[in-house]
Amino acid sequence: MRVLLIDDSKTMRGIQRGVLAQLGPTEIEEAADGQDGLSKAIAFQPDLILVDSNMPKMDGLAFVRTFRMTDKHTPVIMVASESEKSRVIEAIKAGVSNYLVKPFTPDLLNQRITETMARRAARTVASAA
């Protein structure tokens, strides 16, 4: 699986990389902000994107809105410090596939990825039927 990690914190990208490595062979690309993430998404063609909500240049919400203009299907999990209802709703309206609040355990990240990819697979099967 190809995963794009977009986060301005190198430490957080490292944590996510570590969790993903435990789940199996994964090709990982990293970006430090939304703008960089958009470029990498086009070049890397990931199966899954994890994007931080707060970043310089282009934040997570702006990234998702822009990304969804051209890609409606690639799952995007927003990794956020905020769990307020209004922030979650804005993220849903922007087009996120799932929402994970920091701090999180490796198990919870694993769970979010599993459920996100399961929904993606179910939609693919349904649209092919």
Place this chain on the structure above:
Amino acid sequence: MSQSSAQTVLRQEQFDALRAIIYAHVGVHFPDSKKSILEARLSRRVSELSLESFDQYVHYLTIAPQREQEVQEMLSRVTVGHTSFFRDPAQLDFLRKTALPALIESKRHDRSLRIWSAACSTGEEAYTLAVIVHQALGERLADWRVEILGTDVSAKSLAAAQEGRYTDESVRAIDPAVRERYFRQDGPYWRPDPLVQSLVSFDHHNLKDRLGAKRYGTWDAIVCRNALIYFDEAMKARVAAMFADQLNPGGWIALGAADSLETPGLPLAARGDGAARLYLPATPTPASPAPATAAKPLRLA
């Protein structure tokens, strides 16, 4: 964005997703004929959350950190039914004059009476039961240990039940003499008398949770009105099994007029008709599940 000027449109696949979430949480099955009801009741919620479609609402119910609270909010909007004090006077008359005195007689040695008001909504039924228990026991109440527990899946309904404050409309069916004796006016509201309140407690319970019901122990009577009508056969079988588990020997179950637990094979069997209908544990025969006629006879005073 799929919105009409009046309300957000609910497409079939969105309806399917919502009813799957509802069924998974409380076992309530919404048939296709109820699609417009769900659409009307949840359309406002979609707007309140500033969401643009039922797709987004389903997604919110699925991924939001607040999804458990939102499921509760949704359930309170789609499952809370109309309830009032002393609903179905004929059945209450039968309980007060026949079924409760028989139960009291059978329990005269341990002088303990436990009644579960399952799916009690905002508490009117539980308080009504407290009143008729008081009427049936009279002065003996002081020597008896009476527990009436109201449970519901809706946190909002339970909060109202615990608050115990009711409008004129809620108490309109109460006989004025009974209202005078068992209720107190509190500004524009009515409250059950402290004597009535002292007999009743409330707690959260999902009728899907057969194991959770065990923490309350067993009951001499279980009253569950107008909840089973929302359940499919699988859920009714689950509830019947739970009620059978939690019923004391000699106890009975009273349902609403529109409710039924008479599918062959269920561990309960009906006795009596109309307002006098009660359900008792069925007595299975070795060859086949018990039909309704195989129930133990109800010994009434």
